[in-house]
Amino acid sequence: NAGVTQTPKFRVLKTGQSMTLLCAQDMNHEYMYWYRQDPGMGLRLIHYSVGEGTTAKGEVPDGYNVSRLKKQNFLLGLESAAPSQTSVYFCASSPGTAHGYTFGSGTRLTVV
Amino acid sequence: GQSLEQPSEVTAVEGAIVQINCTYQTSGFYGLSWYQQHDGGAPTFLSYNALDGLEETGRFSSFLSRSDSYGYLLLQELQMKDSASYFCAVIRSDSSYKLIFGSGTRLLVRP
Numbered sequence: 001n002a003g004v005t006q007t008p009k010f011r012v013l014k015t016g017q018s019m020t021l022l023c024a025q026d027m028n029h030e031y032m033y034w035y036r037q038d039p040g041m042g043l044r045l046i047h048y049s050v051g052e053g054t055t056a057k058g059e060v061p062d063g064y065n066v067s068r069l070k071k072q073n074f075l076l077g078l079e080s081a082a083p084s085q086t087s088v089y090f091c092a093s094s095p096g097t098a099h100g101y102t103f104g105s106g107t108r109l110t111v112v
Numbered sequence: 113g114q115s116l117e118q119p120s121e122v123t124a125v126e127g128a129i130v131q132i133n134c135t136y137q138t139s140g141f142y143g144l145s146w147y148q149q150h151d152g153g154a155p156t157f158l159s160y161n162a163l164d165g166l167e168e169t170g171r172f173s174s175f176l177s178r179s180d181s182y183g184y185l186l187l188q189e190l191q192m193k194d195s196a197s198y199f200c201a202v203i204r205s206d207s208s209y210k211l212i213f214g215s216g217t218r219l220l221v222r223p
Contacts, residue, residue, distance in 0.1 A: 042199055042213035103154040
């Protein structure tokens with residue numbers, strides 16, 4: 001089973017450029033999440049979705065947008081990248097139980 | 113607001129026992145989870161406490177006391193491969209099942 005797949009794994013952007021990170025899960029999970037992790041810190045929630053067609057803001061949503069057009073995919077967009085968005089981005093999915101998160105392997109994004 | 117506090121770093125010797133504490137200031141959560149993350153890797157689930165008390169999973173145990181807003185992860189018979197970062201996280205009991213993470217504890221296991 002693939003679980004949660006993130007693409008791309010690495011990316012370097014110039015300030016002001018835009019890009020979309022893709023998260024795909026094959027576990028039929030309803031809930032999907034985008035986190036960012038900065039060096040030496042925990043994961044902070046950017047946006048999340050409780051089902052197809054729904055999205056909501058997390059702790060640090062500014063500068064990001066998301067879409068969940070299909071249940072298995074959750075897209076994270078950066079419209080105008082800034083150096084402060086240099087981070088490792090993790091996607092996760094959950095069946096909606098109190099445990100059972102599955103994380104993707106992460107996308108390492110550098111904005112120069 | 114909500115916050116989870118953990119020690120930033122812990123060092124222990126191979127074969128020993130180590131306890132990583134987590135204190136929190138939050139309400140409205142299902143339980144406390146623990147995740148392990150090796151350098152360059154993704155977080156992986158270790159343990160979950162829905163109720164007060166001790167949960168044991170092999171060499172790892174986790175404890176929760178809601179009245180004390182406190183939990184810990186206990187690692188026994190430490191191995192070199194246990195060197196990693198460990199995060200406590202609460203699961204919000206609204207409809208989102210959001211995981212809110214602590215800042216993590218870096219465990220270094222020495223020979």
